[in-house]
Amino acid sequence: MRRRVVITGMGVITPLGYTPAELFANQIEGRTAVGPITHFDAHAFPTTFASEVKNFDLAQFLPDPTPYIRCGVNTHFALAAGRLALADAGLLDPKGDRSRMGVYLGSGEGKEDFDALITSNATATPVGERSANIRQATKLLYERLSGPDESEQEMYVPSGHLANAFALDGPFASCQTACAASSQAIGEAVEIIRFGEADVMLAGGSHSMISPLGVTGFNRLTALSQRNDSPATASRPFDLTRDGFVIGEGAGLLVLEELEHAKARGANILAELTGYGSTADAYRMTDPHPQGRGAIRAMQDALADSGLAPTDIGYINAHGTSTQANDSAETAGIKSVFGPYAYKVPVSSSKSMLGHLIAAAGVVELAITVMALRKGIVPPTINYQTPDPECDLDYVPNQAREVRFKHALSNSFGFGGQNIALVVSAFRD
Template identity: 80%
Template sequence: MRRRVVITGMGVISPLGHSVGELFAAQVAGRTAVGPIAHFDARTFPTTFASEVKDFDLAKFIPDADKFRNCGVNTKYALAAGRQALVDAGLLEVKGDRSRMGVYLGSGEGQENFEALTTSTSKATPTGERTANLREAAALLLKRLNGPQEAEAEMYAPSGYLADTFGLDGPFASCQTACAASSQAIGEAAEMIRTNEADVMLAGGSHSMITPTGISGFNRLTALSQRNDSPKTASRPFDLTRDGFVIGEGAGLIVLEELEHAKARGANIVAELTGYGSTADAFRMTDPHPEGRGAIRCMAEALTDAGLNPTDIGYINAHGTSTQANDSAETAAIKSVFGDYAYKLPVSSSKSMLGHLIAAAGVVELIISMMALQKGVVPPTINLETPDPVCDLDYVPHQAREVRFKHVLSNSFGFGGQNIALIASAFRG
């Protein structure tokens, strides 16, 4: 019999709050975190707004925070969310052998020294020319870069800090499947527990791309909203006038645990992770398949994995990015999998308030989904003012809704064509 996997702890650092309770309360209230970019001067960029984490101080979460002062914010967010999750699970101070407790993190690139890169290149560019002397630019950059700080840009760095700080010396991995990374990390961590490679896994994601190169890169891809005159209404999933997503940042970590292991220590069980589906579109690097081909298969796989029928799902937390391509493809995929029942099924997008947390998006949205499962309240999709005829499902517009259900499905679709669907279920013993 397959080992069952339950969630026993959750932690989050988000633009809508630095705890699970703060985040969910803001979602239910329909509050947005979107505003002008404060991390750097973005006045000359096509997009001047984002969903930023505010008033964050690692020392409020980690006793010896000063030793992480040179780390990037992605590591700092991960440490804070990870400690919350372990405290919530009652596992922070557990002594003895921790070799069956591991880490699986979805992450992206870390901090960058944008000023050093641009000024070195500028100084190495002859007056009137558009191309730098690369040898000179490299020599200037070598003098300005700090080796230990540059190591913080590596994608595996947050995972390593989590394992080291909390003494988790079991299985260790990180994945970089863009917007699906943290959901894939959770699914793969659950598989490690199911196959008896571990008893406990700290899994999720952490990411921040609110930087000059991050914003300019997504602008060049035409992926970001440019609704600079009204940032708070810019993230409008499934709306006819949507013009791109709003970039966000943050971290979410959950403690996945084998059921009998959790019961033996009297752990509080939040929910059970019952379904995991993973597919690739094999279509384009930045666009989903227009008919939702990969999304259809990953939702179907998750249902099969959980042993559920489509009508057993009571709520879908959609990927819902607010891009033309994603929202129409995801809607088509939901209709294909759920048939006529799709029109009776509440579907909402947390990104309408949070923005898109990229590698951290999936885990934060799963945490919101599990809170909705516990509380019987589905967060709304805000800013849905002009219905799109192609997107014609029940997206819970404007206001939260009381809905009692036993199973929730959370979608995450990443650049590169990665599709992940997770199902969390109310724990029934």
């Protein structure tokens, strides 16, 4: 028999709350976290707003944050969410054998010294010229950059800090599949447990791209909304007038555990992960396949893995980014997989309130889905005002809804064509 995998702990650091309960309550109330960027001066950018984590202090979460002071915010968010998840699961105590407990994190680029880069180039640019003296700029940059700080740029570093901080000696991995990364980390961690390589995995993601380089990149791709006059209404998934996503930040970690291991220690089981599907569009680096080709296969594979029929799914937490291409392709994909039932199953996008947490998006949305499953209420898609003929499903517009269901699907689709679908189910012994 295949080993069953359950969720026994959840930890989140998000713009809408530092616990799953707080995050979910704000989602149900339809509250938005989107506002003017405060992390840097963005007044000259085409987009001047984001969904930021406010008033975060690692010292609130770790007894001694000193070893991690020079780490990037990705690591700080991950450490806080990881500690919360392990505490929720009753596994924070590092005593005993931890060799069957591992880490799988989806993350993005880490700490960047933007000021050193820009000032070095500016200083090395002769007055009246448009190009820097590269030799001089390189020399200045070498003098100003710190080796330990630069090592924190690597995408795998937060995973290592998690393993070290919480004495997780088992399987260790990280993935960088953009907006699908944390969902892929969860799916692969499930497989590790299923195949007996670990009994417990701390899995999820952490990311922040609310920086001059991050916002510049997405603006140059024309992926961000530019509703600077109304940031709170800028993220409007599936609405006809959507004009791009809202960049966010945060982290989410789940404790995934083999069922018998969880039962043996009397763990509180929150839900069961029953299905995982992973595919590639093999189409474009920035746009999904218009008919949702890869998304369709990912959803089909997740359903097949769970042994469920489409009509068993009672709620879909959509990727729902608020871009023209993604929302129409995801809708087409859901219609293809679910057929006529697609019009009956409620679909909503947490990004309408949270913004897009990039590599951390999938895990945070899965945590919301678990809360919805347990509470019997699904969050709305806010800012939905003008229906799009191509997006004609039930997106739970603007108001939360009581819905009792046993199984839910959570979608995550990333730049580069990565597609991940996860099925989470109410636990039944």
